């Protein structure tokens with residue numbers, strides 16, 4: 001250029017330390033806002049990251065976490081996304097403090113941070129997602145229907161490109177959080193410690209007696225002993241189906257194996273449809289207390 005580049009705008013190139021700063025900010029806000037739900041925004045942040053990613057269709061290459069199109073109607077209004085406004089709003093002050101990060105990268109970083117801070121495994125993170133406009137919103141019906149069984153669960157996750165073992169490894173995330181009548185119509189948590197990631201989901205699926213809950217709401221299961229835990233019909237798919245059940249047994253018996261496989265498969269989920277280049281770097285964040 002004429003002036004030797006002196007007046008060219010400086011392009012900010014975020015590095016590991018910049019993303020770690022975003023991670024730390026989210027982790028700090030998670031600690032500060034322990035008034036929400038069971039004491040943490042972590043589960044709903046994980047659900048946001050998954051619903052942003054789980055719209056992916058491998059045939060057409062549409063959907064996935066690239067784009068953050070859930071900011072816009074109609075996607076924000078899809079029944080499956082009810083309640084995720086809480087997660088999106090939670091992350092707004094983080095976006096305001098670090099405006100250089102895309103919403104799509106931020107939502108996934110929110111999921112990664114929440115899993116690690118809820119005592120889960122390390123989740124390697126690769127930035128590179130760009131926000132898109134509402135013309136990239138995916139059609140309704142790409143996320144799973146909780147009232148259905150093994151066949152539907154397979155259809156939905158095969159469409160994203162997962163196999164049976166990977167589907168079961170993902171399912172352990174229902175150790176976290178709960179169902180809310182105002183969101184899905186269902187009610188209750190899957191485990192006794194819904195803000196800590198463990199293999200308890202698999203242990204409870206196999207070890208508890210499950211019966212239909214008698215209530216006005218949609219058909220769901222309750223544990224016979226305490227009647228405080230729940231399973232969706234779609235969760236029961238994992239023990240109704242023999243192939244799925246074998247893998248449930250493996251993870252119920254071995255938390256380390258679950259952590260290893262869960263980390264790998266959630267990275268795959270979070271990266272569906274993201275146009276990475278050879279130069280994309282992978283980051284492993286320090287937890288807040290490390």
Ligand code: HIF
Nearest residue numbers: 043044047144146170171173174177178179180183184234
């Ligand atoms: Fe969920 N899921 N999910 N889910 N989910 C809910 C809540 C959470 C399904 C249905 C529901 C996965 C798979 C499936 C989380 C994470 C993951 C709710 C309740 C429903 C109905 C929403 C509400 O009422 O607020 C179905 C049918 C799935 C296919 C089997 C993933 C594997 C388990 C992919 C996954 O990671 C999390 C976390 C929550 C808790 C959100 C909260 O606000 O606490």
